[in-house]
Amino acid sequence: MEFAGVGLHSGAPVTMRLLPAPAGSGIVFRRTDLDNFEIPAVGRNVAKVSYATSLMRQGVLISTTEHLLSALIGMGVDNVIVELDNLELPILDGSSLPYVGAILSVGIRSQRRRRESIRVLRPVEVREGNKFIGVYPGSGYRIDYIIDFPAPIGWQHASVDLATETYGAFIAPARTFGYKADEQRLRNMGLIRGASPENAIVLTPDGPENGPLRFIDECVRHKVLDLIGDLALAGRRIEGHVVAERAGHAMHTALVSRLMKDRSAWELARVPVAEESAEGSEAAHLPAAAMANPALIGA
Numbered sequence: 142m143e144f145a146g147v148g149l150h151s152g153a154p155v156t157m158r159l160l161p162a163p164a165g166s167g168i169v170f171r172r173t174d175l176d177n178f179e180i181p182a183v184g185r186n187v188a189k190v191s192y193a194t195s196l197m198r199q200g201v202l203i204s205t206t207e208h209l210l211s212a213l214i215g216m217g218v219d220n221v222i223v224e225l226d227n228l229e230l231p232i233l234d235g236s237s238l239p240y241v242g243a244i245l246s247v248g249i250r251s252q253r254r255r256r257e258s259i260r261v262l263r264p265v266e267v268r269e270g271n272k273f274i275g276v277y278p279g280s281g282y283r284i285d286y287i288i289d290f291p292a293p294i295g296w297q298h299a300s301v302d303l304a305t306e307t308y309g310a311f312i313a314p315a316r317t318f319g320y321k322a323d324e325q326r327l328r329n330m331g332l333i334r335g336a337s338p339e340n341a342i343v344l345t346p347d348g349p350e351n352g353p354l355r356f357i358d359e360c361v362r363h364k365v366l367d368l369i370g371d372l373a374l375a376g377r378r379i380e381g382h383v384v385a386e387r388a389g390h391a392m393h394t395a396l397v398s399r400l401m402k403d404r405s406a407w408e409l410a411r412v413p414v415a416e417e418s419a420e421g422s423e424a425a426h427l428p429a430a431a432m433a434n435p436a437l438i439g440a
């Protein structure tokens with residue numbers, strides 16, 4: 142699978158390829174422009190986190206990993222090599238739907254080794270002012286996300302269980318968003334060199350400037366998309382219930398480090414066969430996600 146585009150933050154042109162990897166290897170990024178230098182997608186390699194989640198090892202950077210990681214976790218891809226020839230992943234349409242479509246068209250091969258998840262045994266929480274994120278024991282992979290942003294977003298709550306609801310239909314189409322009022326400041330800071338109305342929802346107090354939205358609550362669904370991608374840095378899919386309020390990349394990755402450090406809070410658990418085979422049904426739901434966008438609203 143090959144993807145070409147520009148990085149949202151750097152504006153750098155990049156070509157990316159996804160290659161099969163042996164069981165147990167996890168998700169590994171490879172910079173083909175730097176002698177195939179490899180950076181595994183795990184929490185200890187998380188770099189500075191502000192507008193995006195980036196990985197760094199020995200001074201080599203891979204930026205804005207969250208949308209691809211989200212698609213891989215959402216679609217049940219455990220082992221893959223991600224080759225790219227620049228420092229930032231392509232933003233594509235601002236969602237993870239292009240990745241989901243490509244994964245479904247190529248297919249996923251089941252490997253002999255049984256899959257494992259991180260089963261949460263005890264609550265782990267991170268609080269910072271009015272921002273909060275916590276993970277709790279529970280079956281499936283349930284996420285409750287609450288945001289409270291200025292107009293036109295306001296208060297939004299998304300609740301999804303990836304064990305029963307399809308990632309491709311409910312989460313993958315949700316795009317990145319930003320406020321028109323912040324655009325010039327962010328451009329001046331060089332933080333959104335690749336941003337355009339084709340890869341991000343541009344919000345004014347009256348509504349999206351480049352509507353229609355794909356869902357009425359597209360913004361909070363995108364926060365769930367980012368969260369799934371950031372929690373992928375735990376190394377495996379989570380089995381438990383995540384609650385996030387006004388969080389962002391820094392809070393998401395702080396939860397990953399706290400969880401990884403507290404070895405009594407989780408165990409590695411074999412994924413039940415019934416859940417493994419559930420991925421096959423994802424394909425049946427994708428045309429609905431790719432073609433019709435439920436709950437469209439005007440700009």
Ligand SMILES: [Zn+2]
Binds near residue numbers: 207208317363367
């Ligand atoms: Zn995002």
